[in-house]
Amino acid sequence: MLLDGMNKIDASNFLLILETISFKGLSQPSNKLIVDFFNEAISKIDPDRYQQELESVGFAGMLPITYEDDKVKISLTLFPKVKAKRANHRGQLVHIHL
Numbered sequence: 001m002l003l004d005g006m007n008k009i010d011a012s013n014f015l016l017i018l019e020t021i022s023f024k025g026l027s028q029p030s031n032k033l034i035v036d037f038f039n040e041a042i043s044k045i046d047p048d049r050y051q052q053e054l055e056s057v058g059f060a061g062m063l064p065i066t067y068e069d070d071k072v073k074i075s076l077t078l079f080p081k082v083k084a085k086r087a088n089h090r091g092q093l094v095h096i097h098l
Contacts, residue, residue: 002072005031009038013047013086014078019064022073029071037067038076051080 002021008031009016016038023029042065054062064075 002029002031002034005035006038006074008035009042011038011042011078012081014042014045014050014080017077017079019075019077020073021075024071024073027071029069033069034067034072034074038065041065042078045078047080047086050078054080 006016006018059077059079062077064077066073066075068074
């Protein structure tokens with residue numbers, strides 16, 4: 001259910017890499033709060049600048065975007081889409097990094 005909700009994140013310029021997800025109890029976290037948080041955070045990121053920083057420091061040097069409340073902690077890292085694929089909302093947006 002949570003991952004289904006996370007597919008509603010507007011990350012049209014990025015692929016989302018789910019780094020960590022930790023549940024703190026048995027209750028279901030609010031998809032709306034999580035989606036709103038990530039939408040706001042991602043909307044502030046310029047994909048071209050992010051790409052330049054990624055090329056400069058490498059993937060391991062990129063800080064994740066982390067949402068945390070009393071029910072869950074979620075950390076995502078972004079991976080910029082190629083320019084031809086940006087603004088394409090089709091397909092699964094959450095990709096799990098193992």
